[in-house]
Every structure is written in structure tokens, then in C-alpha cells.
Amino acid sequence: MGEMEELRKEADNLKDQITEARKVVQDTTLQEAVAGTTLVGRVQLKTRKTLRGHLAKIYAMHWGTDTNCSKLCVSASQDGKLIVWDTLTTNKVSAIPLKSSWVMTCAYAPSGNMVACGGLDNMCSIYNLKGKDGNVKVMRELAAHTGYLSCCRFLSDSEIITSSGDCTCVLWDIETGTEKTIFAGHLGDCMSLAVSPDFKMFISGACDFTAKLWDIREASCRQTFSGHESDINAIGFFPNGNAVITGSDDATCKLYDLRADQELITYQDSGIMCGVTSLAPSLSGRLLLAGYDDFNVNIWDMLKAERVGVLAGHDNRVSCIGVSSDGMACCTGSWDSFLKIWN
Amino acid sequence: MCDHRCFVYEIVKMSGSSNLVAMKKIVQQLRFEASINRVKVSQAAADLQQFCMQNALQDPLLTGVSSSTNPFRPQKVCSFL
Numbered sequence: 001m002g003e004m005e006e007l008r009k010e011a012d013n014l015k016d017q018i019t020e021a022r023k024v025v026q027d028t029t030l031q032e033a034v035a036g037t038t039l040v041g042r043v044q045l046k047t048r049k050t051l052r053g054h055l056a057k058i059y060a061m062h063w064g065t066d067t068n069c070s071k072l073c074v075s076a077s078q079d080g081k082l083i084v085w086d087t088l089t090t091n092k093v094s095a096i097p098l099k100s101s102w103v104m105t106c107a108y109a110p111s112g113n114m115v116a117c118g119g120l121d122n123m124c125s126i127y128n129l130k131g132k133d134g135n136v137k138v139m140r141e142l143a144a145h146t147g148y149l150s151c152c153r154f155l156s157d158s159e160i161i162t163s164s165g166d167c168t169c170v171l172w173d174i175e176t177g178t179e180k181t182i183f184a185g186h187l188g189d190c191m192s193l194a195v196s197p198d199f200k201m202f203i204s205g206a207c208d209f210t211a212k213l214w215d216i217r218e219a220s221c222r223q224t225f226s227g228h229e230s231d232i233n234a235i236g237f238f239p240n241g242n243a244v245i246t247g248s249d250d251a252t253c254k255l256y257d258l259r260a261d262q263e264l265i266t267y268q269d270s271g272i273m274c275g276v277t278s279l280a281p282s283l284s285g286r287l288l289l290a291g292y293d294d295f296n297v298n299i300w301d302m303l304k305a306e307r308v309g310v311l312a313g314h315d316n317r318v319s320c321i322g323v324s325s326d327g328m329a330c331c332t333g334s335w336d337s338f339l340k341i342w343n
Numbered sequence: 344m345c346d347h348r349c350f351v352y353e354i355v356k357m358s359g360s361s362n363l364v365a366m367k368k369i370v371q372q373l374r375f376e377a378s379i380n381r382v383k384v385s386q387a388a389a390d391l392q393q394f395c396m397q398n399a400l401q402d403p404l405l406t407g408v409s410s411s412t413n414p415f416r417p418q419k420v421c422s423f424l
Binding site for chain 1: 362363364366367369371372373374375376377379381382383384385386387389390391392394395397398399401402403404405408413414415416
């Protein structure tokens with residue numbers, strides 16, 4: 001038997017081992033475990049603010065963290081602008097013109113000092129919001145990816161993680177502008193990433209239909225989750241960091257538990273036939289808000305896997321969604337060029 | 344159920360010795376992933392449920408926000424014209 005053939009056999013055996021090991025701990029299902037729990041009552045959120053200013057499709061938004069920027073968020077649009085909003089007043093704190101208008105992602109640093117963005121320019125650009133003369137300038141351009149930048153998230157003012165259409169994720173040293181770690185393993189474009197609440201891990205969702213959990217300091221992939229039947233576009237952590245939620249072009253969201261190493265439940269409805277573009281859990285994790293291609297956001301009871309609400313208000317695809325760090329409001333961004341704040 | 348076995352075979356179809364290296368990496372990664380400790384689903388489900396319950400009252404989107412405490416809904420002052 002050739003070496004390749006032997007390796008292929010070993011890979012198959014290991015895959016079967018993993019499937020078996022997952023079955024061994026499957027002493028129940030989430031559905032059975034929560035059978036006695038009452039479904040959450042109908043959730044009806046109202047639009048409290050509409051943020052107007054972008055002139056083209058909005059592709060991404062990210063809330064600032066509560067400690068430094070109460071209710072500030074950043075949005076990115078293919079009108080070539082990053083806008084930092086004060087969501088309470090709807091004022092634009094900063095309107096940052098971009099070198100490349102083909103932006104696909106943006107992020108707010110936890111400190112509130114910086115924002116980042118990137119897209120078809122294959123770069124992650126870091127902007128300093130707290131420059132001496134008050135002007136917002138490019139601080140670093142992180143270039144090394146050989147594919148589009150799909151997502152980025154700050155670990156701190158000195159480190160950021162990016163995901164790319166080149167199938168890798170990268171941990172960068174912002175100060176030196178260099179790659180610290182390359183996380184390779186996905187076999188398709190990486191579309192989305194999320195950092196764990198303790199900042200030790202991150203998860204990535206890709207066009208190979210899998211989600212991967214990465215140990216940042218060990219520079220290794222710890223776990224791989226399959227089950228989706230199409231590209232994973234959105235990914236997030238359950239608030240306690242022990243589970244992962246994914247959203248896919250297969251019209252479903254899935255909940256994977258990290259410690260049980262398996263899918264616990266799928267959020268699907270025969271009436272939903274379009275892809276999931278974005279997702280965010282509520283503060284307690286009980287609600288899952290997911291944006292879809294059909295212009296709506298569906299709100300799911302995360303334990304019971306039933307729809308308990310809908311946010312209908314956009315005139316085009318909902319491309320991004322986020323829940324503020326104090327859980328007080330949800331922000332949706334759309335291809336209709338508006339952002340809406342709901343609670 | 345489509346698993347990443349499909350993609351392993353995709354690599355095998357290609358030619359070249361670099362794919363032996365790639366295949367070895369895949370096997371090494373699978374060995375690592377197979378070796379982790381797993382918690383029972385009953386325990387995992389109970390912990391998720393407990394977290395939801397413990398934090399339910401502090402979850403404004405779940406409990407609802409009264410207009411008097413909603414920062415996005417400032418109290419309007421009424422005046423007679």
C-alpha cells in the first residue's frame with residue numbers, strides 16, 4: 001500500500017474515532033434536556049434610532065465596549081467610509097474616508113482608541129481615533145494576506161486577528177505591522193471570526209462548511225465542527241465562552257458545545273430558505289438574533305430552538321448585527337445603507 | 344452529512360509530493376482533535392441552561408426595557424402650546 005493510501009486510511013479511521021467519541025458522550029440532546037423549560041415569550045423590539053449617512057451598502061458594524069465608549073459603534077460601507085456613531089444622539093463622531101472602498105469588515109478596539117477595516121484590498125488598516133491633532137489617521141496597514149479580508153477583531157491595542165479569503169487567519173503585531181501567527185487549516189475562504197470572552201481562543205467559520213476553534217498562544221487548531229451544508233458566513237461565542245453559534249448559506253444556524261465537542265441543535269424553519277448573513281447572542285445567551293438575506297432578522301429562543309420574534313425594518317439584506325456590551329440594544333446594518341438600533 | 348472527508352479526497356486527487364506533506368499534517372491534526380476530553384451532553388446542556396437562567400434578569404433584550412430606563416428613549420417633556 002502506498003504511503004498516501006495509508007495516510008488516507010488513517011485519516012478515515014481518525015474521523016470515525018471522533019464520530020464515535022462524540023456519540024459516546026451523547027447521553028441526551030439539548031432538546032430533551034430543556035423539555036421542561038418554557039419557551040420565551042414573544043420578543044418585540046422596536047427601532048429606537050436610525051443612523052443615516054452612508055451612501056451605499058453597509059457591510060459591517062461593531063460596537064465599542066462599554067467601559068470606554070458608551071454606545072459608540074463603527075460601521076463600514078462600500079461608499080468608502082468608516083463612520084463612528086454615537087448611537088444615543090445619532091451623531092457621527094468620525095467619518096473616515098478609506099483608500100479602498102471595497103470594505104468587508106470593521107472592528108472597534110476594546111480600548112476605544114482604534115478602529116480597523118479591510119476588504120478586497122487584502123489588507124487590514126488600523127486607524128488611530130485619538131490622534132493628537134484630532135484627525136483620524138491610518139496608523140498601520142497590515143498586508144500579507146493573499147485574499148480578501150473578511151473579518152477582523154482586536155485583542156488589544158497591540159494585537160488584532162484577521163480572517164481571509166486566502167483560507168487563513170492571522171494574529172498581527174500592530175506595532176511592527178508583522179504577522180505573529182498564521183492559523184492555517186481551513187480548506188475554503190474564511191468568512192468570519194469571533195474571539196472568546198477570555199481572549200484565549202478564537203473561532204473561525206469558512207466556505208469549507210466548518211468552524212474551527214483555535215488556541216491563540218498555542219497557535220493550534222483545537223477542534224473542528226462540521227454539519228453545515230454550505231458556507232458559514234457568521235460566527236459567534238455563546239456569552240460564557242463554552243459554545244459556538246454559526247450561521248450559514250444553508251439557511252440554518254447551529255449551536256456547537258466546545259466541551260462536548262459536538263452540535264447541540266440547529267435553528268431552522270421550513271419557511272426560511274435564504275442564507276444567514278450575521279448573528280449575535282443577547283447578554284444571557286437566551287436569545288439568538290440572526291440576520292438573513294430576506295431583509296429580516298429572526299430572533300430565536302436559543303435553548304428551545306424556536307423563533308420568538310422578527311425584526312422587519314430594512315429594505316434590503318441585513319448584512320451585520322451586534323448586541324451592545326451591556327446588552328441594552330441591538331444594532332442592524334443593511335445593504336439599504338441604514339443602521340438601526342433596536343430594543 | 345457532508346464532513347471534511349470530501350475535502351481530504353480533493354487533496355488526494357492532486358498530484359505531487361507536497362501533498363504527502365499536506366496529508367501528514369491533516370492526519371496529525373485529526374490525531375490531536377481525536378484526543379481531547381469530552382464532557383457529556385447532559386452536563387453541557389445543563390450548564391448552558393443554568394447560564395441563561397442566572398443572567399436572564401440582567402438581559403434587557405429578554406426582559407424588555409421600560410421607557411424610563413431606556414437610554415435610547417429619552418423622556419420627552421410635554422408642554423402645552
